[in-house]
Amino acid sequence: LDLPKFISAVDYARTLGKPIALIKAGRSEKGRSVANTHTGALTGSDSLHAAFFERLGIARCDTLSSLVETLKLLHCFGPLPSKKILVLGSSGGDMAMVSDSASKLDLDFSSVPESETDNLRASVGYRVKINNPLDIQTATWFDYPKLRQMFDVLLRCDYAVTAFMVDPQDETEADTESFDRAIHTLLESVKEKSACGQAALLSSLPESLSKETREKCLHAGVVPLQGLAESLEALHHAAKINEAWNKWSLPKIISPIQDTSSFRIFTESESKDMLARYGFTIPKNRLVLAKNVSAVAEEIGFPVVLKAVAPEISHKTEYGGVALNLKNISEVVETATGMSGIAEYFLVEEMISDGVAELILGVSVDPQFGPTLTLGAGGIYTELLKDSFALLFPVLETEVRQTIEKMRINALLKGWRGKPEGDTEALVGAVLDLAHFVECYADRLVGCDINPLIVRPRGKGVVAVDVLINLK
Known part of the structure; x- marks a missing residue:
């Protein structure tokens, strides 16, 4: 897939x-395996494709049924002006x-405006609890x-x-007059109030709306x-497309390194020094021989972290090479x-004891997408x-903030059960600093991992505690 041409076509x-x-x-892993036997060049990393489609405002549908409903909605209304x-x-059920069904979708079921509550109450009566979704009984x-x-x-x-x-029941087998009249009332209201909001007739089952009913609608x-499920997914996609169009920013594909057969794995100390030049905060540390660890630990101040440093050890925890x-x-x-x-050699380092959350912030180089960042729980x-x-x-800063909001670990950053809130502003800054480093x-x-990146309480910043950089 020629990504630059694809981006140009979407634009x-x-x-x-x-x-x-x-x-x-x-x-899924199985899905990628099956797809690879046919169109390997079009599959690749699913998370990168998901980010790619979201940035371009492309509705990635889960099933053929949801694709049909999404296309139908877009044909009738285009991208929705909001997610309301x-x-x-x-039926209350x-x-x-x-x-x-909508709990995992980005849809806004806002309450009926207070200015219209009395007007709505006059039509539905006092037994109906005015909510959204609205059970009119x-x-x-x-x-x-x-x-x-x-x-x-x-x-x-x-509402969008x-x-x-x-x-409705099958009109060939049952009397559907009560359904028909209710649907007709909606259609008449829409036709006479054409300057007002857009409307949909929604069935819980795909087969419930007859061809005649669909054509009338x-x-x-x-x-x-x-x-x-298909309809709610379609509404979600139509709203997300509008969001993407309103903040339009085309992805930039940075050409990946073609030959990665020979590269240097920087030591943790070297990696940290490199990132420090790009704005990252690193713990106080010194690289010393075993005989000097005690003296340096006293200079840094207890408690400390001790890490074994050797070229062949990149993941020190797996070798028992880290003590906290x-x-x-x-x-x-x-x-x-x-x-x-x-x-x-050993890296003696100050212990960061007030962390709110540990994250991973890294760089991987994909054959199709080139360098990309990864942010997540670390x-x-x-x-x-x-x-x-x-x-x-x-x-983009806005994209970084939205990504943080989507992460489950964001609950810790917001202050979990009375704990301090994390320094989200400093986290956003760190992601942008790493993006600058990558460019x-x-x-x-070839690659870069900061794991963990410790987020401290608000106002105290973030600290790159463990860093690994590979350069050609």
Whole structure:
């Protein structure tokens, strides 16, 4: 896949007002394996493709059914002006399913505006609890003037889409008059209030809306959405496309190094010194022989961290080459003696004891996408938690902040159960500093890992505690 040409084509489509939706196989390991047997050049890293599609405002659909619903919605309304959605129906169970199904989507189920609450109450009565999703029960259903009044009120409430959820029976096998009249009332309201909000007829099951009903909806300017999960996904995509278009920034593909057969693994001390020149805070440390560790530990001040340093040891924890929170000289000497079999040199470092969270911030070089950043939960549980996201170049501050918000570990940064809040501003700055470093060394950089990057309480910054850099 020629990424620059693909980016150019997507940009041109946007200038024409043409949104793009697609399916890309290979989310799972098995899926990537199957896809690789056919179109290996098009699969690649799934996380990078996800970031790529999101930056370009491309709707990546999970299934063919959700692709159809997304295309249908985009055909009728185009990208949605906001993510504010209202769903109403006559079943509390259906409305609960809407809430559950939408819980992992970026949709905004804002309350009905206070300015319209009394008007809505006049049509639905006092037994109905005014929420969003809105369970209108059945009292209003057969009172068609009030049903019409309700639709008129909701359509002027500034929702991107107001969706009426129904599952009519098959008209060839049952009397569907009550459904038909309720649907007709919605369509008449939309046709006469065409300057107001957009509307959808939503069925929980894909097969619930007949061809005749769908055609009536389309003729009236109402989009017929089929299948709850598919429809909510379509609404999510249509809103995200508009967000991407409003903050349009094309990805920059930095050409990857072609020959990575020979490169140098910098020592931790060298790696830290290099990043310090690009604005990173590193712990006080000194590289010394075993005989000097006690004296240097006293100079730095207890507690300290002791790390074995040798060219062949990149992941020191796996070799037993890291000891934390050493509180006195005897502990330092005993630990250094125990590590003497794996290294001659040791890094004596101040212990960062007030960390709010440990993150990983790194650089990988992909054959298609070139250098990209990774930000996520760090420390020894990086692989276990799998709470990380890819960032494409140019790295945008707004994108960094949104990525932090998406991470599960962000709960710690916000102050978990009374604990201090993390210095999120300093974290954002560190990500941007690493992006600057990457652009300066793009023609030589093979990889870089900062793990952990310790986020301290607000106002105290972040510290690159362990760093590994590979340069050609």
